[in-house]
Amino acid sequence: MALFIMILRKMVNNKWLQLSLLFGLVLSVALTSSMPIYTNAILQRLLIQELKQLQTTNAQYPGIYWLSVNLPAEEKEKSVKIPQTDAFLQKNGDRFGLPMQYFVRERATQRYNLAPAETDKVDINRQRSADITAIDGMDGHLRLVDGRMPAKEAVNGIYEALVIPEALTELGMVLDTVFVIQDDTRKDPVLIKPVGVFDRKDYSDLFWYNIPSSYKNSFVIDFALFEKDFTTGDKLNVQSSYWYFALDYTQMTLLTIGSFISTHFMIDKHLDDRYENHNYNAPALQTLGAYYVKEANLKMMLWSLNVPVVLMLGFYLYMVANLITERQKTEIAVLRSRGASRTQIIMGYVAEGLVLGTIAFLIGPYLGMHLTRVLGASSGFLEFVQRAKLDVSLNREAFLYALAAIACSLVMTLIPVFLATKVTIVGHKQQSARQQKKSFWHTYFIDVILVAVSLYGLYNYKTRIKDLLALGLKSGDLRVDPLLFLIPAFFILGCGLLILRLYPLFMQLVYKAGRRWWSPALYFTLIQVSRSTIQYQFIMVFLIITIATGLFSASATRTINKNTSDKIRYSAGADITMQIRWENDAPPAILTGITGEDGVEITEENTDPAASKRKTQYTEPSFLPFTQLPGIEHAAKVFIKKDATFTRGKTKDTVQLMGIDTQEFGQTAWIRPGLLGHHFYDYLNLIAPSPSAVLISRSMAEEYSLKSGDTITLGWNGIEGNQFTVFGIIDYWPSWNPNPGANDQVTVTTKQGTSTKVKKPMLVVGHLPYIQNNLALEPYEVWLKLKPEASSQAVYKAVADHGYDIESLRDAKQEQIKAIKDPFQMAINGVMTLGFLISIVICFFGFLLYWVLSLHARTLQFGILRAMGISFFQLLAMLLGEQVLISGAAILIGLGTGSMASQWFVPLFEMSFDPKTQVPPFKVTFDPHDQVRLYWIVTVMITSGLVILGHIVSRIRIHQAVKLGED
Incomplete structure (x- = not known):
């Protein structure tokens, strides 16, 4: 206890340094623990x-969990297996981890032929089953539409049942008609009578689970009666049994995903062990499975x-x-000289670290x-929006991350202590008298x-992007490749250190170049800085990393957001593109398959094979209403034929x-400025005067050696x-992607073989x-440009009100909103903003x-300078000169390094996407507003620091300083 009190007293004596260390620990723990908290919160929202x-x-409720089993007629133990499954599901339904809204059981016999018992009421020649x-x-x-509710027991041997309205037509019957179920395997006939018609309430x-129309060939009787006479009594063959859970999916959390999936596997195993078909x-x-x-x-x-913030905190x-260690080196050296072991000294500092670490552990996760x-509210670098708050909560993983952060931080803080304990009192005095010439990272060429x-890494990634684009390969999920973020951080740190290696030489050159003309204050400043660069390197590295990381983060975030937005707008072509149904004389198609729970696909087949070769005639709907829709600025017709045929001489190929219409297309379509060799309008104006004029892609021109003036056939x-x-x-x-896809490969035969x-x-x-008049009139797409304040929903409603049927639709604005909410996009925006703010505070x-x-x-x-006659304002000028040569130089180096890192490394984020689909090409974006915000933040930081330093200098007393000379 006495030792602990001594450690606390020692910490109090250095309270400001200890509080500064605690501040860094708390931020480290907060940043680290925010990772699992944010991951869970954003994935929960997603x-x-x-x-x-x-x-x-x-149009299906996501909380559905539906099971079915098919029981063969020869199954002997169905009366035992089905109740066992009932009990199993009722017992384990709570294991899904979600509130259960309904648990429904349904049974059905096999379908039997029906014969009317009263031949005078219905058509006896009609086939019924x-x-x-x-x-x-x-x-x-249920809601009773007609008739009455059936009895709970058989009445005079007749089972009373409910039917849906469609069943009366399907089975050709009226209520209270008795039918005999024809089952040759049963001696006693089973009679059924519909007494009521029902619908969903x-x-x-x-x-x-099923819509009522699925029961058009069913008689629905009381469940308890069915169980007694059929499931257990075996009067008829029970062919199917269904179980249905309706779970409240809105209460699903990441913790319940595992419970849901494990319960599913448990149920599946239970059914697999007992039933052949289920x-x-x-x-x-499927959604839950992808979340891990x-x-x-x-x-x-x-x-x-x-990574950059972690480096900053480190x-x-x-x-x-x-x-702290520098101020206590004399004390450490004295303890070593008097017999204290290195372990004993280090354990004292470990105890101090544990005290601070405990406080950080209690505060950090909550911070x-x-x-x-902050992460959830960020929509860009240093941009925040009013978005629904993330549902954040502390979890066990957050505290584990906090412990790991404290352990790593403790190791970082003990490194200087470990190095200091190697020096005796004699060695310490020798080091104090000598000037260190090189820092650790310069000695071992870390820079x-x-x-x-x-x-x-830059070369490697550029080569990979080039190969992906050339070969049309997929990039895979490279968006989480850590090197995309580690490499720029390494470059910023390494480049900053490399410049600092050369900075002393530059300072000496400046000093020697004007030493005859420098004023005493400036002379002193140059001498002080050029001879003490080593001691200033920490603060210079701080500023370099902060400024460079800020610029890089701003550029990377802005570039990713802008390129994502541009990609969506370019691929869509306009704000809204839609395909409207055209009336035509195409022959009707028949279905050769069905789509259902068994996964069979629907396919279509013409009734007349020869009809498929006949040219289909289309009726063009009126286009004028589209130009008059509310919120529409411009509208254009765009005909796209992806499998058109190009012919030139003996050459024939497929083109898009x-x-x-050149004018309407130019007013409606969107393309990024500077993407083409000339302005977008210049190309439209080029072909506008000539009806047969066309523009061709460069890939087509290079493949077939085409040039302006050549004639082609389409x-x-x-x-x-x-x-x-x-x-x-x-x-x-x-809307056109010039990059080859994964399947865009052809086999070429040469003298050397095939390749x-x-x-x-x-x-x-x-x-x-011209295409419509000389080739054919076929359906075209409608491209719409919205006014800035227009609502997409209003446009959809207006199109429907005019009687148009939309067959396909793309809304670029809605896709952009969805992209912003992507968890990876939010991570980039939020983490880079938060990381920069933390870096600024730490710096x-x-x-x-x-x-x-x-x-x-x-x-x-x-004190000596003041005693020699240097005025207070001259002293401030000297301090200001030091700040310019140290902090100012670091800021300039950071700006240069950040700009260079942005130009070189931000394009690597193209690997975050699939390069072959990233059209238009990835472009590094700088927003002047980001840089202005960055400069303001740094200016306020430096100015505040100078004001505080000036205040401290103003309080220095000469007589106090002279007394210190005795030390």
Whole structure:
């Protein structure tokens, strides 16, 4: 206890340094613990959103868990197996981890032929077949349309049943008609009589898994009666049994995903052990199964994004620990000289670290929880929006991360202590009298190694991107490759250190160049800085990393957001593109398959094979209403034929043909400025005067040696070709991807044999009226440009109100909103913003702490200067000169390094996407507003620091400084 009190007293004596160290520890723990908190929060939001989207897209409730078993007629133990499964599911239904809204059991016999017992009521010659069905608990969920509710027991040997309205037509019957179920294996006949017609009470009621029309060949009787007479009594063959859970999916969390999946496997094993044929339908399973991969990828992304901040925190902790150790080196050396072992000294500092670490552990995770909310509200670098708050909560993993952060931080703070314990009192005095010429990282060329590694990574990634684009390969899931974030951080650190290696030489050159003319204050400043660069390197590295990381983060975030937005707008072509149904005389198709729970696909087949070769005639709907829709600025017709045929001489190939009206297309379509050799409008104006003029893609021009003025023939299957004249060559065009896909490969036969090469897509752009008049009139797409304040939903409603049927639709604005909410996009925006803010705070405290301690250490020097006649304002000018040469130089180096890192390494983020689909090409984006915000933050930090330093200098007393000279 006495030892602990002594350690606390020692910490109090250095309270400001200890508080600074505690501040860094708390931020380290908060940042680290925010990673699992954020991962869980964002995945939780994404999970619910995807499940809701699943419900909207498939019109099926995501909380469904439906089971079915088919029982063969020869099955002898069905009366035992089915009740066992009932009990098993009722017992284990709670294991899904979700509130159970309904648990429904349904049974059905096989379908039997029916014969009317009363021949005077119905047509006896009509073929009828039906099954007997029972649904547990349906009484409270149905509405009686006609008749009455059936009896709970057989009445005079007749089973009373409910039917749906469609069953009366399907089976050709009326209520109270008695039917005999024809079963040759039974001696006693089974009689059934419909006494009521029912429908669902509420069409949104989750109790009903099947729609009522699926029971058009069913008699529905009381469930308990069915169980007694059929399931157990074996009066008829029970062919199917169904179990249905309706679970509240909105209560699903990442913790319940494992419970849901494990319960599913347990149920599946139970059914597999007892039944030969069984099926299930659980829409949420596919969504849930992907979340473990997303969770791992997101965690890796967060760690990678936080690398620069982790480096900053590591530097800060090491610097503060080094400052503490420097002030106590004499004490450590004395203890070593008097017999204390290195272990004993280190354990004393370990105890100090544990005290601070305990405090950080109690505060950090809760601070991390609040930092997570900052991540959720960020929509760009240093941009925040009013978004629904993330549902954040502390978990066990967050505290484990906090412990790991404390352990790593403790190691960082003990490194200076470990090095200091190696020195005796004699060695310490010798080191104090000597000037250190090189720092650790310069002695062992750490700067050169970091720059070399980063440049190698840059070369490697550029080569990979080039290969992917050339070969049309897929990039895979490289968005979480840590090297994408480690390499720029290494470059920033290495480049900063490399410049600092040369900076003393530059300072000496400046000093020697003007030493005859420098004023005493400036002379002193140059001498001080050029001879003491080593002691300033920590603070300079701080500022370099902060500024460079800020610029890189701003550029990377802005570039990723802008390129994602541009990719969506380019691939869509316009704000909204849609395909409207055209009336036509195409022959009707018959279905050769069905789509159902068994997964059989629907296919279509023409009734007349010869009819498929006949040219289909289309009726063009009126286009004028589209130009008059509310919120529409411009509208254009765009005809796209992906399998058009290009012919030139004996050469024949497949190209994509696009037909446009030049003026309307130019007003409606979107393309990024600077993407083409000339302005987008110049190409449209080029072909506008000539109806047969076309633009062709560069891939087509290079493949077939085409140039302006050449004539080509275009058509498609069943359409005779017509001649067009090439007027220009383009590299990009709205909605067209010039990059080859994974399947764009052809086999080429040469004298040396056969080989495979990548075939690039080809495009021809011509006039729509000319194509319609000389080739064929076929459906075109409608492209719409919205006014800035227009609502997409209002446009959809207006199109429907005009009677148009939309066959396909793309809304670029809605896709952009969805992209912003992507967890990886949110991670980049949030983490880079948060990381920069933390870096600024850490850098400010490190900057202030370093200079305050430096000034205190130079009190004697300042006192002597004042005694020699240097005025207070001259002293401030000297300090200002030091700041310019140290902090100012570091800021300039950081700006240069950050700009260089952005230009070289931000394009690597193209690997975060699939390069072959990243059209237009990846482009590094700088926003002046980001840089202005960055400069303001740094200016406020430096100014505040100078004001505080000036205040400290103003309080220095000469007589106090002179007294210190006795030391």
